[in-house]
Amino acid sequence: MGRYDLALIGFGGVNRALAELIAARGDRFAEELGFTLRVVAITDLRAGSLVDTAGIDLAPLLAAEPGELSFAGLPGGSADPRNKWVIREVPADIVVEATFTNPNDGEPALSHVRWALESGKHVCTTNKGPVALAGSELKRLAAEHGVSFEFEGSVLSGTPILRTAQRLLGGLEITGVQGIMNGTSNYILGRLEEGVELPTAVTQAQELGYAEADPTADIEGHDVQLKVMILANEVLGAGLRREDVSCTGISGITPQDAQDAISKGLRWKLVGSAARRPDGTVEARVAPVALPAHHALAGISGPVNAVAFHTDLLGTVTVSGPGAGRTETAYALLSDIIAIHQHHHADDDTAPLHRVLQETHRG
Ligand SMILES: NC(=O)c1ccc[n+]([C@@H]2O[C@H](COP(=O)([O-])OP(=O)(O)OC[C@H]3O[C@@H](n4cnc5c(N)ncnc54)[C@H](O)[C@@H]3O)[C@@H](O)[C@H]2O)c1
Numbered sequence: 205m206g207r208y209d210l211a212l213i214g215f216g217g218v219n220r221a222l223a224e225l226i227a228a229r230g231d232r233f234a235e236e237l238g239f240t241l242r243v244v245a246i247t248d249l250r251a252g253s254l255v256d257t258a259g260i261d262l263a264p265l266l267a268a269e270p271g272e273l274s275f276a277g278l279p280g281g282s283a284d285p286r287n288k289w290v291i292r293e294v295p296a297d298i299v300v301e302a303t304f305t306n307p308n309d310g311e312p313a314l315s316h317v318r319w320a321l322e323s324g325k326h327v328c329t330t331n332k333g334p335v336a337l338a339g340s341e342l343k344r345l346a347a348e349h350g351v352s353f354e355f356e357g358s359v360l361s362g363t364p365i366l367r368t369a370q371r372l373l374g375g376l377e378i379t380g381v382q383g384i385m386n387g388t389s390n391y392i393l394g395r396l397e398e399g400v401e402l403p404t405a406v407t408q409a410q411e412l413g414y415a416e417a418d419p420t421a422d423i424e425g426h427d428v429q430l431k432v433m434i435l436a437n438e439v440l441g442a443g444l445r446r447e448d449v450s451c452t453g454i455s456g457i458t459p460q461d462a463q464d465a466i467s468k469g470l471r472w473k474l475v476g477s478a479a480r481r482p483d484g485t486v487e488a489r490v491a492p493v494a495l496p497a498h499h500a501l502a503g504i505s506g507p508v509n510a511v512a513f514h515t516d517l518l519g520t521v522t523v524s525g526p527g528a529g530r531t532e533t534a535y536a537l538l539s540d541i542i543a544i545h546q547h548h549h550a551d552d553d554t555a556p557l558h559r560v561l562q563e564t565h566r567g
């Protein structure tokens with residue numbers, strides 16, 4: 205039986221939901237997945253940092269209201285997040301990065317991921333910034349250090365879109381992808397159809413845990429822009445930069461527009477797409493589209509998302525599932541940990557695994 209010691213960077217909706225899963229289902233994971241999980245460090249901009257290399261007792265932290273959590277004064281606690289020190293120095297097997305997504309330069313999450321990989325620690329992240337803006341560099345860094353860089357939750361939350369493409373569509377030529385890739389905007393468009401005004405719908409999406417810390421990224425399409433970059437780079441080998449993906453969001457759509465569309469048999473959807481041109485380059489965009497009711501993406505409602513892969517041998521293959529949500533996204537992190545286990549340690553029965561890694565590195 206292996207054990208993975210985790211350092212959680214950011215303790216907001218997603219990483220807190222992961223801690224809840226570990227607290228509630230840890231025994232089941234051991235039985236079904238062949239490993240146990242222990243949290244040895246947590247950092248958060250608001251709560252500070254907490255380190256216990258013997259394993260943090262999660263119950264009292266999870267019992268506290270998120271906004272009231274403070275690690276200062278606890279044994280091993282500090283008011284300062286101390287991200288760099290925790291990531292580099294605390295012995296952990298996996299660094300789980302779930303701080304705010306920064307669509308401009310990916311920071312500070314990009315540095316968090318770099319520090320972890322350079323320290324020989326695996327990384328799982330739901331943060332789209334580092335993956336979209338520096339994915340190739342980070343994969344190279346991970347390979348150099350013999351560790352994994354996993355990011356299933358960066359596109360479509362816990363719905364396994366990236367692993368489906370990587371593992372199940374081998375041998376096909378994927379010529380393009382098209383999808384609804386933002387839970388917040390899709391939820392909001394549904395509320396607009398019901399006559400709810402945009403600011404109210406945004407507040408509801410925030411309360412449900414779908415929206416970014418700054419929901420502008422959801423409404424103006426920047427979140428989908430990053431996801432299109434990730435998908436296109438992963439499945440089309442596109443190497444897109446942000447300026448390569450034209451981007452229009454849903455802020456110009458009113459409840460009246462949404463209801464008028466319904467009366468004409470149409471539904472407004474925020475569609476992200478990337479397609480290979482005949483010369484091999486990739487064209488990508490994010491824009492609202494009024495889809496006819498018979499379109500495969502028109503029936504995708506609420507925080508549910510879907511991605512259609514256009515392929516040569518199978519035609520169109522569409523995968524649909526949750527696109528946002530705290531627990532759904534925490535599941536993506538669990539699926540990343542399972543992938544790390546399968547890739548590196550499935551045959552090990554030693555614990556803790558960071559010692560195995562350190563011994564391997566010492567040669
Ligand atoms: N919530 C979802 O449905 C969802 C789905 C997929 C991906 N994501 C991504 O996952 C990440 C986390 O999402 P969330 O919903 O938990 O967000 P959140 O805003 O609830 O939590 C983010 C946490 O990170 C902390 N933080 C920010 N900067 C920090 C720093 N420099 N050091 C330490 N802590 C820092 C904040 O204090 C906050 O508690 C985001 O990047 C988001 O884009 C979220």
Ligand SMILES: N[C@@H](CCO)C(=O)O
Nearest residue numbers: 386387388414416528
């Ligand atoms: N805010 C994002 C979270 C998932 O990346 C969304 O609504 O889709």
